[in-house]
Amino acid sequence: MSIDTHPHDENHLKVLRLLESDPSLSQRELSEALGVSLGKTNYCVRALLDKGLIKMQNFRNSRNKLGYAYLLTPAGIAAKADLTASFLKIKLREYEALRREIEELRRETSAEDPIK
Structure with missing residues (x-):
């Protein structure tokens, strides 16, 4: 099963989460909460509708x-x-990759610093 998502899916998920918590949000308030233009918010809301x-x-x-x-x-x-589950898998994969990279950088730093 592929967990790749479309770029707009993240905005859709954010809008769905915001509207679930406060259905009375205006598009302007959604726009501010998302940090995107009112036009992009309108496009996203229309797509969801x-x-x-x-x-x-x-x-x-x-x-x-x-x-x-x-x-x-x-x-x-x-x-x-479904979107939440997909993004959770993606974020966990990103977290594990970042954790491995941090550990590698720590090992490199320890190997280069003879004082430690």
């Missing part, structure tokens, strides 16, 4: 778009779990 991973729900009688919440659908909850 198109895939059926989130849905918009009016949570108050308002014509104002701020009156909407983004809710994860059952497919969104499943996708979030």
Whole structure:
């Protein structure tokens, strides 16, 4: 099984996690939390809506778009779990590689420093 993910999957996972914790976040608030442009956030939210991973729900009688919440659908909850598992595997692999590199650097430093 391949655990490679698309570059946009990380943003999708971040959006899903943020919206799960606070469905009332506006796209502007999501943009700030993600550290990306409002346009990129809008693109990501639209992609998640198109895939059926989130849905918009009016949570108050308002014509104002701020009156909407983004809710994860059952497919969104499943996708979030799958993406989380994939990223966990990737991060653990990166951690192990970094740990090995740090140990090698420590050995090299110890071998070069005769005082130790």
